Amino acid sequence: MAVSTPPQRTAIPFYRDTRIIAIILQAVFAVLVIGVLWYLYTNMIEGLRRANLLPTFAFLRTPAGFPIAESVIPYDPSMTYGRAFIVGALNTLRVAVTGIILATVLGIFIGICRLSSNWLLRNTATVYVEIVRNVPLLLQLILWFFLTKAFPRVQESINAGGLIFLHNRGVTLAWPATTASFGAWAPWLWAGLLAGAGFYAVRRYQFVRRDRPGVALPWAALIAGTIALLGFVVTRIASGTWPVTLDLPELQRFNFEGGLTVTASFAALLVGLVVYTAAFISEIVRSGIQAVNKGQREAARALGLTNGQTLRLVIFPQALRIMIPPMTSQYLNLTKNSSLAIAIAFPDLFYVGNTINNQTGQAVPVILMLMASYLSVSLLTSLLMNWYNRRIQLVER
Numbered sequence: 270m271a272v273s274t275p276p277q278r279t280a281i282p283f284y285r286d287t288r289i290i291a292i293i294l295q296a297v298f299a300v301l302v303i304g305v306l307w308y309l310y311t312n313m314i315e316g317l318r319r320a321n322l323l324p325t326f327a328f329l330r331t332p333a334g335f336p337i338a339e340s341v342i343p344y345d346p347s348m349t350y351g352r353a354f355i356v357g358a359l360n361t362l363r364v365a366v367t368g369i370i371l372a373t374v375l376g377i378f379i380g381i382c383r384l385s386s387n388w389l390l391r392n393t394a395t396v397y398v399e400i401v402r403n404v405p406l407l408l409q410l411i412l413w414f415f416l417t418k419a420f421p422r423v424q425e426s427i428n429a430g431g432l433i434f435l436h437n438r439g440v441t442l443a444w445p446a447t448t449a450s451f452g453a454w455a456p457w458l459w460a461g462l463l464a465g466a467g468f469y470a471v472r473r474y475q476f477v478r479r480d481r482p483g484v485a486l487p488w489a490a491l492i493a494g495t496i497a498l499l500g501f502v503v504t505r506i507a508s509g510t511w512p513v514t515l516d517l518p519e520l521q522r523f524n525f526e527g528g529l530t531v532t533a534s535f536a537a538l539l540v541g542l543v544v545y546t547a548a549f550i551s552e553i554v555r556s557g558i559q560a561v562n563k564g565q566r567e568a569a570r571a572l573g574l575t576n577g578q579t580l581r582l583v584i585f586p587q588a589l590r591i592m593i594p595p596m597t598s599q600y601l602n603l604t605k606n607s608s609l610a611i612a613i614a615f616p617d618l619f620y621v622g623n624t625i626n627n628q629t630g631q632a633v634p635v636i637l638m639l640m641a642s643y644l645s646v647s648l649l650t651s652l653l654m655n656w657y658n659r660r661i662q663l664v665e666r
Contacts, residue, residue, distance in 0.1 A: 317633070324633040328625075329354070335624055337616045339532050350625050357621030358642055364535070364617065365604040365646065368542045372603060373596075375543060376550025381580070383555045394551070401548040407609050409545055414537035414613040423524055434518060434525065440536050444529035446516035450504050454512035457500020465493030534615035538607065546603045553595045557588035589661055597654040601647050608643075618642055 317323050329351035336346050341359040344352060382394035401409070420427065420437045427435040434441040472485035504512050518528030561584050569579040608619040619639060626635040 313633075322630050322632075324631065326631075326634050328629045328631055328634075333625070333628075335628065337621065338614075339535060339616055350629065353621055354618075354625065354638065357616060357618040360616055360621075361604075361607055361618040361642075362646070364538060364542065364607045364610070364615075368539055368546065368603050368607070369600050371539070371543045372546040372550055372599075375547035377554050379547060379551035380554025380558070383551060384558060398548045398551055401544055402552075406541065406545050406606055407612055410537060410541040410609055410613055413541045414533065417533040417537050424520070426520070431517065434520075437533065438524075439530055439532040439534075441518045441525045441528050441530045443515050443517050445513050447513055448510050450508035450510045451512040453508060454500050454504040457504070458497050461493040461496035461500070464496055465489040468492050532615070534610070534613050537613050538610045538615050538617075542603055542606060545606075546599055549599050549602075550596060553592050553599070554588070557592035558584055560591050561587045586661075590658075593654060593658040593661070597651060597658075600650050600654065604646055604650065605643060 314323070330349055332347055333350045333353040334346050335353070337344055337353060337356050339360060340356045341363060342356060344356050379394050379397060382390050383398070385391045385394075417439065418437055420435050423436045423438055425436075426441070429435070432443045466489070469485050469489035472488070476485070501512060516527045516529075518525040518530075558580075565583055565587065566579055569583045574582065607617055610617040611620045611623065614620070622635050622639045626632050629635075
């Protein structure tokens with residue numbers, strides 16, 4: 270009986286192989302994209318060469334020659350453009366970090382108020398959200414800036430208990446200041462931090478090993494605070510002075526001395542960003558709380574928990590898993606929206622970068638530096654929020 274051999278398969282020609290065709294098309298597309306980018310780059314370089322404005326970063330080492338009204342670090346016009354750019358970046362970071370913290374607190378409060386059973390509280394929060402988020406941010410910043418300018422002169426400042434003074438130059442407030450005995454208190458601070466961190470690590474390890482839930486952070490903070498407070502009192506008894514005192518502002522002939530003075534531009538920018546972003550965060554909080562299954566609330570009530578305990582211990586921790594991703598977007602928006610500070614003359618990163626560009630004519634390097642700075646801050650914010658999001662996610666066993 271003859272054995273039939275299976276027919277041999279012939280190889281597919283390369284020009285009919287879909288995998289090879291896909292690779293060829295992608296390579297052609299990549300070459301076209303690179304060619305277009307190269308054409309645009311060479312055309313830009315040729316235009317800048319004719320205008321004698323070839324891109325270079327050498328200007329960063331030359332004196333800036335322009336003042337900056339508000340700076341976190343020491344700065345004067347004799348310093349370099351690089352120093353001025355760093356000042357603008359630090360001003361942006363200060364606004365972004367402070368704004369994110371305050372907007373989160375205000376947004377959570379407004380979001381909870383929108384779910385309140387109190388008619389007045391609920392509708393007041395609703396009116397706030399509907400008005401603020403539908404008015405352009407730039408218009409709100411200008412409004413807040415003109416409101417700060419409507420305050421009286423420094424000599425006629427609005428006094429709030431001797432701790433806060435409102436005037437047309439900004440806001441002056443009492444601020445903590447270190448004394449000569451702070452160095453003697455510093456070891457107590459480090460000891461408190463190390464003790465709190467050690468307790469937290471040990472308790473978390475015990476919870477994981479026993480496979481039981483538990484809360485360690487409040488107790489760790491209590492231990493650290495107790496040690497620091499004990500050292501604070503001991504330092505006062507030993508040296509005769511408190512390590513940290515409250516520096517109260519005093520009105521002199523033309524201005525305040527002592528305390529902390531926030532310029533009108535910074536105050537307007539911070540208030541505008543916080544009020545605007547908090548309206549969006551409040552909607553995220555409201556929707557996140559409503560997304561939690563109502564059976565969770567019913568079970569908490571069956572256990573005898575109050576409404577506050579139910580929200581704090583049961584509902585809000587579960588809602589966080591829903592709220593973190595959209596809140597990350599709002600944090601990024603707040604950081605990028607701070608570039609609108611140029612409209613109210615606050616020397617943020619974009620304002621300083623625009624001034625450097627006007628003086629040096631180096632538009633391409635300055636724009637690249639601005640893009641890299643905003644991109645770095647955004648990526649860092651996303652990295653931290655994504656890490657926290659992974660940390661609080663449920664892990665299936």
